[in-house]
Amino acid sequence: MEQPTNLWRDAWKRLRRNKLALAGLAVVAFLVFVAAFGPWLAPHDYLSQNLDLRSVPPQAAHWFGTDDLGRDVLSRLIYGARTAFLVAVAVTLIAVGIGVILGAIAGFYGGTFDRFVMWFTDMTMSVPQLLLVVVINASLKQPISTWMETQYLASLNPIWRNTMLADFVLVFGSMALISWPPYARLVRAQVLSIRSRPYVTAARALGLTNRIILARYVLPNAMGPLVVAVSAGLGTAMVLESAFSFLGVGVTPPTPSWGNMISDGLRVWTNSPHLLVAPAAVLAVVTVAFNFLGDGLNDALNPKGQK
Amino acid sequence: MTQTLLSIKGLSKRFDLRAGAFGQTAITVHALDDFTADIRAGETLSLxxxxxxxxxTTGFCLLNLHRPSGGSVIYDGQDIAGLDEDAMRPFRRDLQIVFQDPYSTLNPRMTIGEALSEPILFHKLATKAELPARLAQLLADVGLTPAFARRYPHELSGGQRQRVAIARALACQPRFIVCDEAISALDVSVQAQILNLLLDLQDKYGLTYLFIAHDLAVVRHISDRVGVMYLGRLAELAPARDLFARPLHPYTRALLSAVPEPDPRAARSRQRLEGEVPSPLNPPQGCRFHTRCPLARDPCKTKVPAWREVAPDHRVACHAVTGKDQTNWETP
Amino acid sequence: MxxxxxxxxxxxxxxxxxxxxxxxxxxxxxxxxxxxxxxxxxxxxxxxxxxxxxxxxxxxxxxxxxxxxxxxxxxxxxxxxxxxxxxxxxxIGFIFQDPMTSLNPVMRVGDQIVEALVYQKNMAKPAAMARAVELLDLVGIPAPAERARAFPHELSGGMRQRVMIAMGLAGHxxxxxxxxxxxxxxxxxxxxxxxxxxxxxxxxxxxxxxxxxxxxxxxxxxxxxxxxxxxxxxxxxxxxxxxxxxxxxxxxxxxxxxxTLAGAAMARxxxxxxxxxxxxxxPPGCPFAPRCAQATAVCQTVPRLAPVPGSDPRHRVACPVVLQELT
The missing domain is CATH 3.40.50.300 (P-loop containing nucleotide triphosphate hydrolases)
Known part of the structure; x- marks a missing residue:
């Protein structure tokens, strides 16, 4: 009888045999590395313009060429990776946090709270993400920027000049607030099924408190599918960030984002195709990598699903 | 006569299920109806x-793992039926349970040592310093070496896991253990080992068992008293020797005759019970066994038979039985 | 034979x-x-x-x-x-342990038997249906014609196992x-x-x-x-x-x-x-040797089934130790 046991070690063994997932893992690891050490890796300042070298194709000094303002594309891609990764991690962390807490409590205790959470989850899921972000962008962004400007003028503290702060807190905060429902549902379903396992009943029979049972008996056993969902969720959040930035409701230029680089590149692609190809290719590779990794984790953590 | 450990009166459990798209239809399952019996200190009572x-359900309701819908369970002079978790906690130490499925009874993420330490530390039954010695003692009690403390459940066989589950129950130093089909899922050659272990521990620690099983042959060998249940109700309760030698309730007789005997000659001629157990969603009126009972008469269809002591310590719920070896239909 | x-x-x-x-x-x-x-x-x-x-x-x-x-x-x-x-x-007919998972839950039980008959015996559907009802009758299902139209979940465990047996018997x-x-x-x-x-x-x-x-x-x-x-x-x-x-x-x-139910009741x-x-x-050799009280050095080689002397001619056992004792 094979049991899902030393889950992580077994899963790693199975993952290692899956070449696609390993490739995905490598790309993701590289992305994390680039995002973490971006400022040291980038060959140029992502903002410095060299008007003598505008829209040049890839060459020795600029591996991926320069854009129409003469900025180094590679450096902007590297900083774009920082943006994408930061957004993805922040959005996913907040969403997972909300989802796990609500889902676990709803699934474990059931009753009225469960019904309320499920109702709230369904409500939230019915809000179209794009629409919400556009609405927030249109209604709240301007007043907040104005308010931050006045704060800056009053205090002269440079933190109020940071537009990224407004972007993140507003747009991606709101994104996080509507992307928790899948996590909540997943965790609730897991907890519901684990709650009735004999070892949980045994823990109750031992007199342990609900908090101990939830933390030590239920949640650790619910982690497998959550890890898969988080891996897929990170990829999705990155694509979403790019999509919003592409549409002009995400990160505000000049902060580099793959989305607004693609959007800029689209306008000039007949003359300078590299401006479109480079960010689009990077986005595609990273997205595919996250999907491969997610699939691989899924197979590794749920070996029974395989043939 | 020995002391009563748990006095159970009228214990009942109904499960309300909701059906229909809006949960508008409520279905009630009568899982346990009016269970009345005393469990005596030091005995093995089998169901x-x-x-x-x-x-x-009886075992779960006794321990408040299912909240009973009615009735009382007197333990130590207090009614523990339906106590909430906090009020129940002090009693949990004394009243323990061992489950059927050895594969899911242990948390797969905890080593055996962690699993056994949990109740000891939680109930402050030993200090951190005393813990290793206590663990070794518990493992030795169930016939395992101290090295098992570092292992994970998946590294153990079914029988070993069940030993650990028993050790976990013992960790609380209980007086009473519900063995809920504790050996049913084990291999035949391992069942006898675990059974013997349970009996040894009973002698050593003066434990009282409620032994829940479907295998009558096993029950005959280890029980002091046996209760036979049918569709949520007690049909008969008697000392094991009496029950197997002189079963009074027609269901008990049918059940006994259905047990396969390891004897090729005896096995081929036996009386058979017709039909199947009716659904607990819609149990028959009156005596719940009347739809399959060879003795059933009119009163059985309407009147619930009384729970009566028809011989010393031998109780039966049947209109047809008035005394030992007697069936009386003239005066129902 | x-x-x-x-x-x-x-x-x-x-x-x-x-x-x-x-x-x-x-x-x-x-x-x-x-x-x-x-x-x-x-x-x-x-x-x-x-x-x-x-x-x-x-x-x-x-x-x-x-x-x-x-x-x-x-x-x-x-x-x-x-x-x-x-x-x-x-x-060769097969009956499995769990009739709930061995029967198709979305198909009427009669149709499942009919399918087996049509496939195995090339029977026409109406004839197969009649035969399916006969088979259900044969395995002791009351009102077989009606039960043939039931879905597996509408039957009790015992009835489902009877249906499984009927399916196992379908090809005779x-x-x-x-x-x-x-x-x-x-x-x-x-x-x-x-x-x-x-x-x-x-x-x-x-x-x-x-x-x-x-x-x-x-x-x-x-x-x-x-x-x-x-x-x-x-x-x-x-x-x-x-x-x-x-x-x-x-x-x-x-x-x-x-x-057992017969014989002396002993606690242990x-x-x-x-x-x-x-x-x-x-384990190498006789697989039972590690648990066997009678195991000797002989048991390190894999034992072969051999007739038991002085017993029924069809009685064979794979244990050189007991065979030695008997001869």
Whole structure:
């Protein structure tokens, strides 16, 4: 009888045999590395313009060429990776946090709270993400920027000049607030099924408190599918960030984002195709990598699903 | 006569299920109806019956793992039926349970040592310093070496896991253990080992068992008294010797005759019970066994038979039985 | 009597990450026309795999790697999957343990039997339906015409198992293999099913192989019993011989540890120490030796089935130690 046991070690063994997932893992690891050490890796300042070298194709000094303002594309891609990764991690962390807490409590205790959470989850899921972000962008962004400007003028503290702060807190905060429902549902379903396992009943029979049972008996056993969902969720959040930035409701230029680089590149692609190809290719590779990794984790953590 | 450990009166459990798109139709399952019996200190009381008879529900309700819908369970002079978790906690130490499925009874993420330490530390039954010695003692009690403390459940066989589950129950130093089909899922050659272990521990620690099983042959060997249940109700309760030698309730007789005997000659001629157990969603009126009972008469269809002591310490719920070896239909 | 089924030296391997693991190691078994054979063993002893291998229903990664299985003159192990499909159902019927998961939940039970008949016997649908109702009647289902229109979940466990038996009988097989068909059922229902299979065997003149872990159950059913342990047959004898003079230490231990309703009630049952080895982790030599009180140096070599002197001519046991004592 094979049991899902030393889950992580077994899963790693199975993952290692899956070449696609390993490739995905490598790309993701590289992305994390680039995002973490971006400022040291980038060959140029992502903002410095060299008007003598505008829209040049890839060459020795600029591996991926320069854009129409003469900025180094590679450096902007590297900083774009920082943006994408930061957004993805922040959005996913907040969403997972909300989802796990609500889902676990709803699934474990059931009753009225469960019904309320499920109702709230369904409500939230019915809000179209794009629409919400556009609405927030249109209604709240301007007043907040104005308010931050006045704060800056009053205090002269440079933190109020940071537009990224407004972007993140507003747009991606709101994104996080509507992307928790899948996590909540997943965790609730897991907890519901684990709650009735004999070892949980045994823990109750031992007199342990609900908090101990939830933390030590239920949640650790619910982690497998959550890890898969988080891996897929990170990829999705990155694509979403790019999509919003592409549409002009995400990160505000000049902060580099793959989305607004693609959007800029689209306008000039007949003359300078590299401006479109480079960010689009990077986005595609990273997205595919996250999907491969997610699939691989899924197979590794749920070996029974395989043939 | 020995002391009563648990006095159970009228214990009942109903499960309300909701059906229909809006949960508008409520279906009630009568899992346990009016269970009345005393469990005596130091004895093994067994409950037998077919699936859906309420034997496991009885065990769960006694320990408040299912909240009973009615009735009382007096332990140590206090009614513990329906206590909430916090009020129940002090009693949990004394009243323990061992489950059927050795593969899911242990948390797969905890080593055996962690699993056994949990109740000891939680109930402050030993200090951190005393813990290793206590663990070794517990493992030795169930016939395992101290090295098992570092292992994970998946590294153990079914029998070993069940030993650990027993050790976990013992960790609380209980007085009473519900063995809920504790050996049913084990291999034949391992069942006897675990059974013997349970009996040894009973002698050593003066434990009282409620032994829930469907295998009557096993029950005969280890029980002091046996209760036979059918569709949520007790049909008969008697000392094991009496029950197996002189079963009074027609269901008990049918059940006994259905047990396969390891004897090729005896096995081929036996009386058979017709039909199947009715659904607990819609149990028959009157005596719940009347739809399959060879003795059933009119009163059985309307009147619930009384729970009566028809011989010393031998109780039966049947209109047809008035005394030992007697069936009386003239005066129902 | 001629042998209907003869298995010789059957080996079955599981493909594991670190190479194949042997789970069935050289099983020899034979079954006569009209005979019923009980195969008894604990979980993981290979009793089900042995029978599944005959009809080509082994799970993925598990393969019969050696030996032969002659059924009515043909080697089942060498047959193409197409030919096997024909044998399955029409010559060898199968009943599984869990009728709930073995029946298609979204199909009426009558239609499931009809499908088997149309496929195996090329019957026309109306004739097949009439035959399906007959079969349901044969297995003791009351109001068979109505029950044929029921879905599996509308039937009780016992009724579902009767439907499974009806499906197993649909092709009028010469051999019916029952894989623990009563394990999921209550005792009173189990007794009904055992009686039913015994009656049907006589009525339809079939051979029956009944796989079980329950020695007591098989006592009332089988003509002959083969006891399996860790992928080998350790003892094979007529049913009365097994119960009257069990010879292999494992059979003896198993019978001694079996609680009964007759005889003296003793609190402590004699038990076999240790646990059966996991499938594919058989100890070298006699697989039972690590748990055997009588084990000697001889037991380090794999024992072979040999006739027991002074016993029934069909009584064979794989234990040189007890054989030595008897001669």
């Amino acid at each position: 037998v019956g077919e699936s859906g008879c309420g034997k496991s | 001629t042998a209907l089924l003869e298995i010789k030296g059957l080996t079955i391997d599981i493909a594991r990450d670190n190479g194949p693991a042997r789970v069935v190691d050289g099983i020899d078994l034979s079954l006569d026309e009209g005979e019923s054979l009980g195969i008894v063993g604990e979980s993981g002893c290979g009793k089900s795999l042995t029978m599944l291998s005959l009809v080509g229903l082994l799970p993925n990664r598990i393969k019969a790697t050696g030996g032969k299985a002659m059924f009515a003159g043909r080697d089942l192990l060498k047959m193409s999957s197409r030919d096997l499909r024909k044998v399955r159902g029409s010559e 097989p010469r051999l019916l293999i029952a894989d623990e068909p009563t394990t999921a059922l209550d005792v009173t229902i189990q007794a009904q099913i055992v009686d039913l299979v015994r009656e049907l065997k006589d009525k339809l003149k079939m051979s029956v192989v009944w796989i079980t872990h329950d020695l007591a159950l098989i006592a009332g059913l089988a003509d002959r019993i083969a006891v399996l342990y860790a992928g080998t047959v350790v003892e094979d004898a007529p049913v009365s011989v097994i119960f009257d003079r069990p010879t292999h230490p494992y059979t003896r231990g198993l019978l001694a540890s079996l609680p 049952l004699p038990s076999i120490g240790g646990t059966p080895p996991e499938p594919g982790r058989r």
